[in-house]
Amino acid sequence: MNEKDWTILQTIYEERNITKAAEKLYISQPALTYRLQQLEKEFGTMIVARGKRGVEFTSEGEYIAQYAVNMILQLRNTKEYVQNMGHEIKGVLRMGVSSTIARFELPFILKEFASLYPNVEIHLKTGWSTEINHMLHKEEVHLGFVRGNYVWPEGKYLFREEPIVIVSKDPIKNIKDLPKLPRVNYETDQSLKTTIDNWWQETFETPPTINMEVDRIDTCKQMVLMGLGYAILPSMCLLKDEDVHKIKITKKNNKLITRKSWLLYRERSLSLSPVKAFVDFLKEYPNA
Template identity: 40%
Template sequence: MKYQNWEMLDALYATGNITQTAKRLFLSQPTLTTRIKSLEDYYGVQLIIRKQRGITFTPEGEELALHARKMLREQINIEEKLNNMKQQVAGTLRVGVSNFFALNKMPKILRLFKQTYPNVEFQVVTGWSSDIHRRILNHDIHICFIKGDYNWNDEKELLYEEEVCIASPWEFNWSELPKLPRIDYRTDGKMKSIADNWWYSNYKEHPNINIQVNQVETAKEMIINNLGYAIMANLVVRPYPHLIIKNLHQPTGELITRKTWMYYHENSLQMNIVKAFVQFIKTLDVKDL
């Protein structure tokens, strides 16, 4: 089976949708449909079942899609091995990045790294830290940058620690918070637990949530426009000195903080590109980028 067909089956299995797969692969839908039909004719089995919304794989189709994913991974591995044998820092670095880090830190890091190693390309996956953690466990990526402490028994580097705070457009007393309008946003489970545990350790009432948004950056804009306060990591609002920022504390008086880590597998350091990138990150003051 051709490499392009591996890619097609893998993308189709990931999206479960012909339209989305065609867009991802820059193909027309008729071309994609023709390639699927050609594979079905070649193997003599039906691979997918079309539904009103999307598609589902037959058992035979699923088996072939999983094989395609395995073959893609083997292809990536051999390309990486050959690049490494050349003793060059070249090839594609696969990185997983939490959403905030991807928006605020990663573009600068990649630009600086590419200035030193121009033959490197990047494949960057973004998402919640929990999703990125799963990807590094599965060896889908070489390196990840995530917020919070996750189970990890391999190599890691603490990049920085930031305070969790109340960010508000106006001055406030702690006793007033339950009555003030709060902006809530989608975040990973660990950050939500930090916020909820702090709140219910200090207040009996539920927070007065009157705006809910999908991202922390949107919540920040709501705060800037005087629509309410939010609980978030300090770095998100640090560039806005006109906002009122008060850090949260444990009952013991300790600051509540959130760590940002770089995780990677020790055996991946055998690859020149990974080794060079890890060493490069260790030279940076990532928090102040």
């Protein structure tokens, strides 16, 4: 087996489908099938069982696939360590970022960071905060930006804390009227949904009047800007020049309800110059 074989097994293991794996690897399906058959001959065992819904790994295949995943990780870590043995800040920085931060904050951060460190190659993945947390635990990324509170035993830096606000095109004169007003709801991660739901149940005796359900926070905001209802959003999503009215939500003791953004990383990753440079840079970033 070699690095190419490791990548083939890892991809099939992730996709559980020969056709999709071949597309992802940019090789033909017959070529991928042939190489898989050669690996099965090499190990003297069946690695996958083929069915109508894709492929399932045998117990031997599971063991071999996990070996391939571990070897890819070890090789990547070795390459990154060697790249960082010099004094110049260069190499690959792999980060996972919450979609909200990626949309509203990250472009400005990366533009400034890239101007300071042009020899750093940034590999970026976005998703829900739960997905980013999972990437960190699997060591798929060096560092991750997540929204909400996550248990993380290593490096952790509070990057942002902003209020959660009721947003509307026209002023809401009395917050007690909210249950009767049309609300635009959006798909979000469980931690934010729970925070908003808990505040609502603490504040009102009746459920909200939700007249729209959308899949993205961006879409929700546009509906609000068109006057189609109000929404409850983290203020990171709002630009300074947007013509909206905002009311910060609070607990019964008048304490603001906020949304936190964290930078998470492994301490040993700081031995890599791009990671350390980024962590240090972010801690000095304006308004961080």
